[in-house]
Amino acid sequence: MTELLITGARLYGEGDPVDVLVADGVIAEIGERAAVRAPSSAEVLDAAGQVLLPGLVDLHTHLREPGREDTETIESGSRAAALGGYTAVFAMANTDPVADNALVTGHVLRRGREVGLVDVHPVGAVTVGLAGERLAEMGTMATDEAGVRIFSDDGRCVSDPLLMRRALEYSTALGVVIAQHAEEPRLTDGAQAHEGERASRLGYAGWPASAEESIVARDCVLARHAGARLHVCHVSTTGTVDVLSWAKGLGVDVSAEVTPHHLLLTDERLETYDPVNKVNPPLRAERDTERLRQALADGVLDCVATDHAPHAEQDKSCEWDAARPGMLGLQTALSIVADTMVRDGLLDWRGVARVMSERPAEIAGLPDQGRPLAEGEPANLVLVDPDAEWTVRGAELASVAGNTPYEGMRLPAVVTATLLRGRITAREGKID
Amino acid sequence: MRDLLTTDGLGHDEATAVLDTADELKRTLLGREVRKLPTLRGRTVITMFYENSTRTRVSFEIAGKWMSADVVNVSAGGSSVGKGESLRDTALTLSAAGADCVIVRHPASGAPHRLSGWLADTRTSVVNAGDGMHEHPTQALLDAATLRERLGGIEGRRIAIVGDVLHSRVARSNVHLLATLGAEVVLVAPPTLLPHGVEHWPVTTAFDLDSQLPGLDAVMMLRVQAERMHGAFFPSAREYSIAYGLNEKRLAMLPDHAVVLHPGPMLRGMEIASPVADSPRAAITDQVANGVHVRMAVLYHLLAGEEL
Structure with missing residues (x-):
């Protein structure tokens, strides 16, 4: 039996500072009695001036294992997650071999448990080999030990409308959600960057907003027809926000995520041709980032997901077209949300808890994550110092890959401790 | 001028100076039997072409030779590039081998910008000879x-x-x-x-x-x-x-x-x-004839300084 007394934290950054007693993996007591009830052997975590939130949940990470352990492993990615304030992450299926069967999803689950720093949930592929030709054995993956709840071909779009229709229909029997990487491949053949004035001038082949919006619109219609749940990955355009508003208004069971990089960075980064800024979907125009922030505040966008996607130095230290798309995200996500949403008053910390913990846990159907800060609830928690700042240094991040578009940036809000079922996984920037 | 990567941001006076130099070189060479100036003697110019090209590569080569530079042509097919060497390693290799100027054509927009960044601490200039859909x-x-x-x-x-x-x-x-x-x-x-x-x-x-x-x-x-x-x-x-x-x-x-x-x-x-x-x-x-003189002028401004 281990006890931990958190003193002087403000729950959701609201009200007066309180003490929180954590015992046996759950929140045992909140308030004046917490200190009284704490045994003398209890560890004390001084959280004066800090914000206590439910542990963060990321619906979208690439942990690269199996296949590209030179860029990230389940262990290194788990460390990054814990340091970033996460207590649960979903590992995308585009590994090598692809997580399109229960052998691979089982491996990812077990490896995550062995590391034990964050709950690692494997995402299953929708189609065999992500090839978009026939359905993967979703039922087996859903009912096997990994209990897969999210299926996605992320990195690729399930572009065949018939296959997408069937996947959505089939998912309804399993109670799972299909997460779509919305990109009509015929409209993005050879695409390198957001199609706009800047890419045109700089000579990048354009990735038009319509390639995302047309798939989201189609999938919303298909989901309504199938009575299925749809989750839209990494929404990046103003038009997609419009489509989602329309679909939600019609009662379509659709949820959507936005990445920190699409909230913060714009296609202005194209000027340098430095592929640390290459990501798919691409960094968009400033008007898009503004709209995405507003939509996250309004709830049209449900949650923030990192799309944490480590790549080797040689896959970024090259010409743009040859570079691989993706960037690190787990350790910077909360700070970027603080920077883009909290600082500007678009979200308060309760709102941050909603978009980074409660809604993602709900979408994924995790019973013990994203729970209220209340007695008897599982102690999956994160403590944040809202007034501290830090400078991003890629080499100091926990991921194997160290390249990041945030290199040298000064960001607000520091994760001071992460608790997974009452156990401290990260503290003061170090794995506990 | 250290590199020539783009005409976007190239000033009126700078551009006019290059064009005036090209005119002067053309007049100087007009009617000469031996079309060779000693200006870039001892300088090494390397062309690196990752795309097929006849006129541009030949034009740069002649421009360099008429200025007495040592011109070396590297084509992607017949070099270590074909063995999978990265653009960065190739550039650093050519720079270390003594290139005063690397003239690059590449199918990826921005490749010359990347080269310029990687070679910023060297004395090697970069000339964009056409990058993707970007500039020439x-x-x-x-x-x-x-x-x-x-x-x-x-x-x-x-x-x-x-x-x-x-x-x-x-x-x-x-x-x-x-x-x-x-x-x-x-x-x-x-x-x-x-x-x-x-x-x-x-x-x-x-x-x-x-x-x-x-x-x-x-x-x-x-x-x-x-x-x-x-x-x-x-x-x-x-x-x-x-x-x-x-x-x-x-x-x-x-x-x-x-x-x-x-x-x-x-x-x-x-x-x-x-x-x-x-x-x-x-x-x-x-246009083809002027191409040689203009490229001589560009090499001159990059490698030999302002006054002719």
Whole structure:
């Protein structure tokens, strides 16, 4: 039996500072009695001036294992997650071999448990080999030990409308959600960057907003027809926000995520041709980032997901077209949300808890994550110092890959401790 | 000037200085039996071509040789590039081997910018000889030299750039440079071949060529790759040629003084009719000749300093 007394934290950054007693993996007591009830052997975590939130949940990470352990492993990615304030992450299926069967999803689950720093949930592929030709054995993956709840071909779009229709229909029997990487491949053949004035001038082949919006619109219609749940990955355009508003208004069971990089960075980064800024979907125009922030505040966008996607130095230290798309995200996500949403008053910390913990846990159907800060609830928690700042240094991040578009940036809000079922996984920037 | 990567941001005076140097070099060499100047003796210039090219590579090679530089040609096929060496390693290798200047053509837009960054701590200059759909600055400079020669100046002249603007690095470099030098530029193409956001460029646009012709001082035809039809950019070579091909009838609609340019290689019959390409109104071989002088001038400004 281990006890931990958190003193002087403000729950959701609201009200007066309180003490929180954590015992046996759950929140045992909140308030004046917490200190009284704490045994003398209890560890004390001084959280004066800090914000206590439910542990963060990321619906979208690439942990690269199996296949590209030179860029990230389940262990290194788990460390990054814990340091970033996460207590649960979903590992995308585009590994090598692809997580399109229960052998691979089982491996990812077990490896995550062995590391034990964050709950690692494997995402299953929708189609065999992500090839978009026939359905993967979703039922087996859903009912096997990994209990897969999210299926996605992320990195690729399930572009065949018939296959997408069937996947959505089939998912309804399993109670799972299909997460779509919305990109009509015929409209993005050879695409390198957001199609706009800047890419045109700089000579990048354009990735038009319509390639995302047309798939989201189609999938919303298909989901309504199938009575299925749809989750839209990494929404990046103003038009997609419009489509989602329309679909939600019609009662379509659709949820959507936005990445920190699409909230913060714009296609202005194209000027340098430095592929640390290459990501798919691409960094968009400033008007898009503004709209995405507003939509996250309004709830049209449900949650923030990192799309944490480590790549080797040689896959970024090259010409743009040859570079691989993706960037690190787990350790910077909360700070970027603080920077883009909290600082500007678009979200308060309760709102941050909603978009980074409660809604993602709900979408994924995790019973013990994203729970209220209340007695008897599982102690999956994160403590944040809202007034501290830090400078991003890629080499100091926990991921194997160290390249990041945030290199040298000064960001607000520091994760001071992460608790997974009452156990401290990260503290003061170090794995506990 | 340390590198020449783009004409975007190349100042009026800087561009004019290069063009004046090119004129001076042309006059100096005119009628000489031995076309060789000692200016870059002992300097090493390396051309690195990751795309096939005859005219541009040969033009740079001759420019270097006429300035007495040691010119080494590296082609992607016959080098360690074919063995999978990264662009960065190749660049650092060539720089370490003593290159004073690397002239690069690459299918990826921005590759010369990346080279320039990797070589920032060395003494190696980078010249962009065409990168993806981005820019081809020496082509724009040689076009400007040709226009100055034929029209007596560029300021206030009206110039149409016709054809596949979307994919054209020649068009982008020309738009920036001609705007800097005070020309009025009109881009003429079907909507499918005009870039997204072109309304922010310092140009006007038109879909119809015929209505533009009587007001032009020059018309610059762009190469149209036949494979564009597969991307549904236009229905057929025939229809393209009917709408945008520069034929004799259209040539007659131009004012008498107007000049016809083409960066080559030409698709005769498709974008330009043979009699037009071979007419005295066409400055296409002048462009090639001026290309050598302009590239000599660029190498001179990069490697030998300001005064000639």
